[in-house]
Amino acid sequence: MTTKQKGNGASRRQFLTGAAAAGAGAVAAAAAKASGPDPLITEMQDWASSTGAGVDATPYGMPIQFESDVVRRNVEWLTADTISSINFTPIHALDGTITPQGCAFERHHSGAIELRKEDYRLMINGLVDQELVFTYNDLERFPRENRVYFCECAANTGMEWAGAQLNGAQFTHGMIHNMEYSGVSLRTLLNEAGVKPEGKWVYVEGADASSNGRSIPLEKALDDCLVAFKANGEALRMEHGYPTRLVVPGWEGNMWVKWLRRIEVTEVAVESREETSKYTDTLANGISRKWTWEMDAKSVVTSPSPQAPIKHGPGPLVITGLAWSGRGAITGVDVTLDGGKNWQKARLAAPGQSKALTRFYLDIEWNGEEMFLQSRARDETGYVQPTKNQLREVRGLNSIYHNNGIQTWWVKANGEAENVEIS
Ligand SMILES: Nc1nc2c(c(=O)[nH]1)N[C@H]1C(S)=C(S)[C@@H](COP(=O)(O)O)O[C@H]1N2
Numbered sequence: 345m346t347t348k349q350k351g352n353g354a355s356r357r358q359f360l361t362g363a364a365a366a367g368a369g370a371v372a373a374a375a376a377k378a379s380g381p382d383p384l385i386t387e388m389q390d391w392a393s394s395t396g397a398g399v400d401a402t403p404y405g406m407p408i409q410f411e412s413d414v415v416r417r418n419v420e421w422l423t424a425d426t427i428s429s430i431n432f433t434p435i436h437a438l439d440g441t442i443t444p445q446g447c448a449f450e451r452h453h454s455g456a457i458e459l460r461k462e463d464y465r466l467m468i469n470g471l472v473d474q475e476l477v478f479t480y481n482d483l484e485r486f487p488r489e490n491r492v493y494f495c496e497c498a499a500n501t502g503m504e505w506a507g508a509q510l511n512g513a514q515f516t517h518g519m520i521h522n523m524e525y526s527g528v529s530l531r532t533l534l535n536e537a538g539v540k541p542e543g544k545w546v547y548v549e550g551a552d553a554s555s556n557g558r559s560i561p562l563e564k565a566l567d568d569c570l571v572a573f574k575a576n577g578e579a580l581r582m583e584h585g586y587p588t589r590l591v592v593p594g595w596e597g598n599m600w601v602k603w604l605r606r607i608e609v610t611e612v613a614v615e616s617r618e619e620t621s622k623y624t625d626t627l628a629n630g631i632s633r634k635w636t637w638e639m640d641a642k643s644v645v646t647s648p649s650p651q652a653p654i655k656h657g658p659g660p661l662v663i664t665g666l667a668w669s670g671r672g673a674i675t676g677v678d679v680t681l682d683g684g685k686n687w688q689k690a691r692l693a694a695p696g697q698s699k700a701l702t703r704f705y706l707d708i709e710w711n712g713e714e715m716f717l718q719s720r721a722r723d724e725t726g727y728v729q730p731t732k733n734q735l736r737e738v739r740g741l742n743s744i745y746h747n748n749g750i751q752t753w754w755v756k757a758n759g760e761a762e763n764v765e766i767s
């Protein structure tokens with residue numbers, strides 16, 4: 345508010361210095377004088393002269409009506425069919441790192457199913473000492489863990505391989521969410537069944553018509569995977585796999601099987617549809633990479649961005665975004681205003697957590713001129729997020745999945761932003 349009323353492009357530091365010199369009261373008085381009496385302050389408002397909603401109005405609270413544009417969205421040409429489909433998280437409008445379930449992207453191959461806890465069964469079979477079937481209540485009696493992880497569809501940013509396509513961070517980078525999961529470690533359940541020495545893989549599948557079966561190396565299954573019941577403190581929503589889903593930290597979203605119904609311990613990988621004809625990356629020479637499970641370090645500026653233009657003049661501007669890595673914690677994010685000529689270190693809102701979203705900020709004095717905004721993430725392995733062209737040199741143009749190239753937003757002097765590429 346002070347920035348807007350000041351309206352002269354003075355820097356925040358100058359403003360604060362001035363305030364200290366003149367005394368805060370004097371500045372406030374000057375600001376009020378400049379804009380005249382504000383009826384929002386001087387006149388009695390409806391919300392203060394009558395009573396508000398009672399506690400019985402919202403047994404389960406929904407976002408206030410003024411936030412109704414902060415919703416999942418589709419890309420029409422991509423998702424003509426809404427059953428085997430995907431939508432996108434409105435990351436341009438969120439802050440912090442936790443994604444509310446209600447606007448977290450959904451991907452399903454045969455629609456989201458309604459499965460009652462009473463009808464839920466989880467089987468562990470194959471190369472185990474004792475084949476087991478758990479009910480939902482059985483699962484709740486194992487020791488529980490709470491952990492925060494991102495889940496990113498391997499196809500996130502996949503429409504951008506050939507060039508800048510979609511105008512908004514929601515559409516280019518919104519196939520991601522980050523939640524706090526509560527559940528039982530997969531290791532606990534596998535130990536209960538007893539894995540035979542020949543067991544080297546698990547094949548996991550869901551109760552939906554697609555079943556979305558995937559093979560996971562036993563080493564990963566025994567490492568950090570969870571069978572989750574809750575996300576962000578409450579039961580999983582139907583669309584995220586109620587009553588349970590598999591959490592496969594740092595690995596591509598397709599392996600995070602929802603409505604988890606069976607875990608088979610096998611000697612070799614099943615080579616299912618989802619890990620052969622799909623979720624493999626065809627290179628320029630026609631040969632496909634497979635078992636590309638880990639999500640490479642990646643970042644994106646969420647604001648300003650095409651759906652979150654700058655709505656004020658020159659002066660203080662908060663640039664913010666998200667960074668993540670499937671290989672561990674984010675250790676740094678750099679931001680450039682000029683398309684990569686000069687980089688500045690962004691401020692991490694909190695130290696990077698392994699395989700979870702990290703929020704970054706860069707607080708600048710915007711000179712009111714156009715910017716070519718980019719962010720570049722670095723993770724604890726020392727890996728640095730590549731440019732799109734560096735990625736294309738190695739991977740060619742046939743890929744869909746695993747595009748973690750640096751994103752550019754062309755922010756114009758009027759504050760509007762566009763998805764572009766810098767050659
Ligand atoms: N049973 C089942 N699990 C599934 C899928 C599915 O269609 N069926 N889709 C997968 C894909 S491709 C992704 S990216 C993630 C998406 O999880 P979300 O819908 O909670 O965002 O779930 C995975 N698990």
Ligand SMILES: [Mo]
Pocket residue numbers: 451496497498499597598
């Ligand atoms: Mo996916």
